[in-house]
Amino acid sequence: MNILLIGSGGREHAIAASIAKSEQCDKLFIAPGNAGTTACGTNVNMKVDDFDTIGKFVIDNDIKMVVIGPEAPLVGGIADYFAEKEYLKNVAVIGPTAKGAQLEGSKDFAKMFMQRHNIPTAAYKTFTKETLKEGQKYLSTLKAPYVLKADGLAAGKGVLIIDNLKEAKQALKEMLADAKFGDASSRVVIEEYLSGIELSVFVLTDGKHYKILPSAKDYKRIGEGDTGLNTGGMGSVSPVSFADKAFMQKVEHNIVMPTIKGLQKEGITYKGFIFLGLMAVNGDDGTLNPYVIEYNVRMGDPETESVFPRIKSDVVDLFKGVWDGTLNLCTLDIDDRVAACVMLTAEGYPESYNKGDVISGVDEIKDSLVFHAGTKLNSTNKLVTNGGRVLCVTTLAESLPAALHKSLQSAESIKWKGRYYRHDIGQDLLKIGIN
Ligand code: AMP
Ligand code: GLY
Numbered sequence: 001m002n003i004l005l006i007g008s009g010g011r012e013h014a015i016a017a018s019i020a021k022s023e024q025c026d027k028l029f030i031a032p033g034n035a036g037t038t039a040c041g042t043n044v045n046m047k048v049d050d051f052d053t054i055g056k057f058v059i060d061n062d063i064k065m066v067v068i069g070p071e072a073p074l075v076g077g078i079a080d081y082f083a084e085k086e087y088l089k090n091v092a093v094i095g096p097t098a099k100g101a102q103l104e105g106s107k108d109f110a111k112m113f114m115q116r117h118n119i120p121t122a123a124y125k126t127f128t129k130e131t132l133k134e135g136q137k138y139l140s141t142l143k144a145p146y147v148l149k150a151d152g153l154a155a156g157k158g159v160l161i162i163d164n165l166k167e168a169k170q171a172l173k174e175m176l177a178d179a180k181f182g183d184a185s186s187r188v189v190i191e192e193y194l195s196g197i198e199l200s201v202f203v204l205t206d207g208k209h210y211k212i213l214p215s216a217k218d219y220k221r222i223g224e225g226d227t228g229l230n231t232g233g234m235g236s237v238s239p240v241s242f243a244d245k246a247f248m249q250k251v252e253h254n255i256v257m258p259t260i261k262g263l264q265k266e267g268i269t270y271k272g273f274i275f276l277g278l279m280a281v282n283g284d285d286g287t288l289n290p291y292v293i294e295y296n297v298r299m300g301d302p303e304t305e306s307v308f309p310r311i312k313s314d315v316v317d318l319f320k321g322v323w324d325g326t327l328n329l330c331t332l333d334i335d336d337r338v339a340a341c342v343m344l345t346a347e348g349y350p351e352s353y354n355k356g357d358v359i360s361g362v363d364e365i366k367d368s369l370v371f372h373a374g375t376k377l378n379s380t381n382k383l384v385t386n387g388g389r390v391l392c393v394t395t396l397a398e399s400l401p402a403a404l405h406k407s408l409q410s411a412e413s414i415k416w417k418g419r420y421y422r423h424d425i426g427q428d429l430l431k432i433g434i435n
Contacts (some may be wrong), residue, residue, distance in 0.1 A: 347418025
């Protein structure tokens with residue numbers, strides 16, 4: 001079977017590497033891909049939101065399965081586009097319809113969905129420009145810190161956490177009345193602050209059955225000790241030590257099952273990944289309880305780079321099960337080893353950074369996987385930087401310290417001018433024990 005994967009990041013390189021291993025995959029195309037994905041298949045220069053061009057390419061190349069990496073084409077309705085076209089409707093699209101993608105595309109939709117289906121999440125209210133005054137009053141009833149979320153997609157920047165009430169009221173005004181995040185902040189969700197430890201849990205579903213993939217934790221800030229500006233993610237580890245059997249049972253019963261049932265009940269076609277951004281909050285009984293901070297309708301990046309290498313089963317088999325509605329008949333084998341991923345970034349990221357710097361040392365890496373994100377081959381066929389997050393190294397090992405040690409060693413031996421990485425990925429988990 002010929003397969004097309006949409007996207008160009010480290011997440012897509014990791015997914016491409018797993019797809020390419022499947023005996024069921026004849027040709028793999030990645031659109032647009034990066035320098036790393038050329039080792040797994042053929043890059044095709046198409047925009048992820050150009051559905052007409054993608055549809056034509058699918059027909060011309062006898063593609064039977066399209067796997068969607070990023071959220072934008074899903075929120076934009078790529079699954080619906082395929083379903084509505086007679087000549088594309090039998091192509092397996094791994095990713096939800098636009099309605100399902102609203103779980104990520106609209107925070108307000110996600111909060112209402114959770115409320116309707118009794119899924120644990122922070123208390124909240126939604127406000128618009130017309131109800132700005134009420135919103136400011138609502139803030140006065142809450143305790144600091146204040147959590148303000150732009151309703152729509154805002155490139156990961158739409159969430160503000162503010163300690164001071166006056167500043168929170170001002171920020172609400174800027175979001176609603178001054179369109180701080182454009183259209184995305186025409187509605188703003190204000191929610192209760194949850195104190196705990198964050199983690200990500202990934203679910204693959206055919207809309208009825210589901211498989212829970214390994215948990216992971218990502219490290220969002222640029223600086224060591226999780227300080228400084230937010231980034232797309234500076235590293236990840238999988239599994240998460242505190243997400244033990246008892247905790248994961250709560251995740252399954254309180255969150256995964258009602259989410260899938262809720263989607264079914266509301267007639268939402270959902271064939272793809274659900275990414276649960278969770279906060280583990282200490283309960284009165286001393287055990288940890290999971291709350292949903294956010295839904296995403298795709299895999300995480302860089303969580304995929306530590307989750308996918310642990311999936312031993314044929315992922316194309318799983319994707320076929322997703323499309324056919326027979327995911328219950330598939331097996332999901334997970335590697336027991338721990339994965340640690342360290343992201344290497346360009347100097348200056350997440351603010352302005354240079355592109356085109358020559359990268360060395362990648363070919364010499366042994367015992368770690370290298371996933372490319374912002375890379376390309378220049379006109380003289382040299383590997384150069386082409387983004388803020390440039391590439392990451394993932395190591396599988398028997399313990400978290402061993403995986404981290406090797407990944408840091410590998411990260412150190414990949415070089416370009418100004419290359420940066422965090423040395424403290426996973427250290428918080430080591431401090432709280434286990435692993
Ligand atoms: P989101 O885009 O909704 O995942 O929010 C971005 C980040 O803000 C999350 O990863 C959390 O670190 C933080 N956050 C969001 N909502 C809350 C909340 N209710 N309480 C505490 N932290 C939150
Ligand atoms: N690593 C967080 C995300 O992919 O949204």
